[in-house]
Amino acid sequence: MTLNTMPGHLIRRLHQHSTQVFQQRMKAAGLDLTPVQFAAMGAVKDTPGIDQASIAAAIAYDRATIGGVIDRLISKGWVARNVSKRDRRAREVFLTDKGAQVFAEVLPLVAALQDDVLTGLSDAERAQFCALAQKVSDAFEAG
Amino acid sequence: MTLNTMPGHLIRRLHQHSTQVFQQRMKAAGLDLTPVQFAAMGAVKDTPGIDQASIAAAIAYDRATIGGVIDRLISKGWVARNVSKRDRRAREVFLTDKGAQVFAEVLPLVAALQDDVLTGLSDAERAQFCALAQKVSDAFEAG
DNA sequence: CAGAAATTGTATGTGTGCATATTAGTAGGC
DNA sequence: GCCTACTAATATGCACACATACAATTTCTG
Numbered sequence: 001m002t003l004n005t006m007p008g009h010l011i012r013r014l015h016q017h018s019t020q021v022f023q024q025r026m027k028a029a030g031l032d033l034t035p036v037q038f039a040a041m042g043a044v045k046d047t048p049g050i051d052q053a054s055i056a057a058a059i060a061y062d063r064a065t066i067g068g069v070i071d072r073l074i075s076k077g078w079v080a081r082n083v084s085k086r087d088r089r090a091r092e093v094f095l096t097d098k099g100a101q102v103f104a105e106v107l108p109l110v111a112a113l114q115d116d117v118l119t120g121l122s123d124a125e126r127a128q129f130c131a132l133a134q135k136v137s138d139a140f141e142a143g
Numbered sequence: 144m145t146l147n148t149m150p151g152h153l154i155r156r157l158h159q160h161s162t163q164v165f166q167q168r169m170k171a172a173g174l175d176l177t178p179v180q181f182a183a184m185g186a187v188k189d190t191p192g193i194d195q196a197s198i199a200a201a202i203a204y205d206r207a208t209i210g211g212v213i214d215r216l217i218s219k220g221w222v223a224r225n226v227s228k229r230d231r232r233a234r235e236v237f238l239t240d241k242g243a244q245v246f247a248e249v250l251p252l253v254a255a256l257q258d259d260v261l262t263g264l265s266d267a268e269r270a271q272f273c274a275l276a277q278k279v280s281d282a283f284e285a286g
Numbered sequence: 287c288a289g290a291a292a293t294t295g296t297a298t299g300t301g302t303g304c305a306t307a308t309t310a311g312t313a314g315g316c
Numbered sequence: 317g318c319c320t321a322c323t324a325a326t327a328t329g330c331a332c333a334c335a336t337a338c339a340a341t342t343t344c345t346g
Contacts, residue, residue, distance in 0.1 A: 004277075006253070008257060008260050010277060011154065011158050013280045013283065014157075017280070021151075036333095051295090052295065053295080061334095063294080064295085089293070114150050114151060118279055121282075125275055126150070129272070130153060132271065132272045133154065135264060136262060136263055137156045137157065140156065140160040159333085177302080195324075210327095211301075230311075230323090231311060
């Protein structure tokens with residue numbers, strides 16, 4: 001089959017590689033943190049007290065998935081959640097002190113690992129790849 | 144956060160878009176078929192009687208995952224599985240007539256949908272993206 | 287202000303994705 | 317032939333991913 005020439009397959013392979021690099025680096029740093037959990041913590045750090053639906057929107061995930069992600073972050077003690085007073089449907093999410101500390105520790109690691117995600121490319125090629133990916137991603141969001 | 148500039152996040156978004164396009168097209172065609180199931184059927188079509196470990200290797204999936212994928216293809220009646228006579232550990236997998244028919248119907252749809260996966264790019268840009276993705280994918284496989 | 291529409295979070299069900307352990311079977315070295 | 321190393325599937329457990337449905341609220345509209 002022509003599977004290896006299909007963008008869909010290539011993208012899946014890239015995603016697979018990307019998550020593997022992430023997990024390896026986290027494990028090497030002695031941390032149990034997934035890409036989704038990292039992204040969610042970032043959204044919470046950017047907007048303390050953010051509700052779960054807004055987290056989902058910010059990092060482009062499903063509302064149902066985020067509930068479980070936050071559950072797991074709470075069980076790690078990195079995040080706290082309480083019912084909002086303004087809207088009793090919503091839950092306000094915050095980083096705990098420990099969570100803020102972990103995130104500060106992890107952010108440079110995640111930033112550093114991004115180059116390894118695009119192994120085998122030169123700086124120029126990486127920039128080119130990102131520009132193209134951004135373009136597709138924007139078109140996706142628009143339509 | 145700088146999430147939107149991170150290759151890892153961009154790749155995840157691309158993957159998300161890619162699978163959504165796939166599911167939409169399948170649904171529009173009245174078919175219940177996932178990307179993994181399609182890839183697995185392709186591997187079986189290429190090598191009738193292939194064992195599950197070889198399918199996993201061919202399409203870069205986990206051996207444990209493939210078992211479930213084949214289970215679901217069997218329950219749809221598109222694939223058959225039997226214990227190999229040469230190696231009683233292994234299971235030989237084949238397309239059923241119905242499965243071969245479905246695959247023949249679906250292949251052109253999947254080929255056609257690839258351009259939509261890279262929405263917003265010109266032909267030249269799509270080619271460029273694929274070349275870069277291929278390069279990363281190859282480097283990944285090598286190391 | 288009452289009823290309708292929209293929204294938040296949760297529950298449920300299906301399908302990956304992968305690590306680890308186990309069982310069953312094969313093959314190589316002696 | 318026998319023990320060991322390897323290998324194919326499966327089982328288990330955890331973490332997404334997302335569609336759909338639902339209960340509790342809030343907001344919009346007349």
